[in-house]
Amino acid sequence: MAGPRLRSIGPNAPGSFLLVDCNDDFSNLDGAGRAVAALARQPRAPVYAALLLLILVSWAVLGVMAIELARVSAPDAAGPGAAVLGWLPQVDWPAGLAWFVQLCAQPVEAGAGRAGRFSALAAMWFLMSLAMMLPSAAPMMRTYCEIADTARAGAKAVVHPAVLLAGYLAVWLAAAVGFAGLTVIVSFSSPQAGLAPMRGVAGATALAIAGLYQFSGLKDACLTRCRDPFATLFARWSDQPTAIFRLGLAQGVWCLGCCWALMLVMFAVGIMNPFWMALLAVFALVEKQATGRKFQRVSGAILLVWSGALLVVSLKGGG
Template sequence: MTTQDNDFSHLDAAGRAAAAVARKPRITVTAVLGLAVLLAWLVLGAMAVRGAKGSLPGAGAPGDFLLRFLPSLPLPDVLERFAALCLTPLPVNGGWFGAEASALVLMWFLMAIAAMLPSAAPMIRTYCEIADTARAKGELVVHPLVLTGGYLTIWLAASIAFAAVTLVVRYIAPEGRLLDPISGLAGAAALAIAGIYQFSNLKQACLTRCRNPFSTLFARWSDRPARIFRLGLEQGVWCLGCCWALMLVMFAVGVTNIFWMALIGLFALVEKQVEGRWTSRVAGTILLVWAAMLLVVSH
């Protein structure tokens, strides 16, 4: 780039501001992703409050008694219908099965955005730093949102799988509310699977890739959008490999339990920043003890 290429003095104030944003996509990425995470938490929080108010005293997810004291956040009509489908779905053999399934997929995807997208911030920031260096040399750069799109595509696919599991749980136990915690053997099994996976070599291999994105992003650098999107897919696979088992915990505490959702999101962020295996092992031990206690209490 030449000095003339960076001269926007002939533009008005709005034009100069737009040009500055175009030259620094990191600003756009931060704003878009921050807004997406905020909106996801707002919608899920509004759903959690509605679910808590609709559950019987002493029932529902852990922490629901606190949510009952909060006012119900207003939602647009389309989101009200979405929340109603998730919280009080029609029987799965009814004519609204497609709408119910789609709502559950969207709900899980919002959970992924709220809890998992923040943990991808270091990876996206690393890409932006490499992109800034390449742009300073006058090279073509693919916008970071393309990388982010590939990453979220993997979590969308995972959301479809989690929604399918949710529907299976409802089919097995149709007498309970769809998003209530599962207990007994099923809940203990979900916690045990999540706990055992924390000690696996596959978990550590995926975690290593997530902790060190620079080498992969630098070695696979390209100015072709398709390749950057594929790179985002690969990073999404590594992230899913780290965190898919933790998402099973949501079945044991209530799928819309925002307290545990926040805790899992915070743990995913910390785990990807702290070297060593101790964080995974501590979490795995807690989950296995919890599974054993739930099994004993249930019987």
């Protein structure tokens, strides 16, 4: 029998071991066992699969929600372009999903149902965050997996990338609660709006904030960190799960710092508008992959012009 292939990674992690022989083919295991062992040794594949699954599930649920909202709402309630969803064939969705959509769409009123609707709104915003932000987080996860693979090849302790992802998602879960609170405030100030686009001064203000933030120093700092995750991930590398979770939190905060103002655009175009969700998801991905500030500045200028145009139109129309 071959010599021992496992060694402890230290007294601070009792019961934790590393594979020393990275070339072992696990021939003593059955097919399923070999597959699991290979995935455990190379964490990149399962993390990418989980990331893709989260994105696909989020978009699927949001798509169904948008279709249902388009059917039960006024033609302009879902925002620009969403009326086409009402043309799709009628489908009987699961009762639980229909209830969830109804809970998100109904007005916020005092009473026992308020907590339930707030929870539904927070879940809705979290799904939107997953769908819109996870694609732009893929480079960060890829970078971590590459560093982890290198460390694992050197028989060093590696924290699974899922821990980093959990920290990142925790930030967006907290942000979803904040956006849900903002949605409730908007609903109280304009009960007829619901998830429909904010009009007049309110919509123009949301766009103006998003546009002005594109020119801010804080946006520059956050975007710089998001564009080059290697420096942060390498400098703060650790074999402790708590440290990697905190690293995920930090990366999530930088990402939130990049994109929180852009999420305000959803209030101006309809919170559940899938076309604008997709557009902003692509925008966030392109912005984080671009270099320099030109893309950032041009997008900020477009948002400010849009804000001004919306304000002028609303004032002329008395809205």
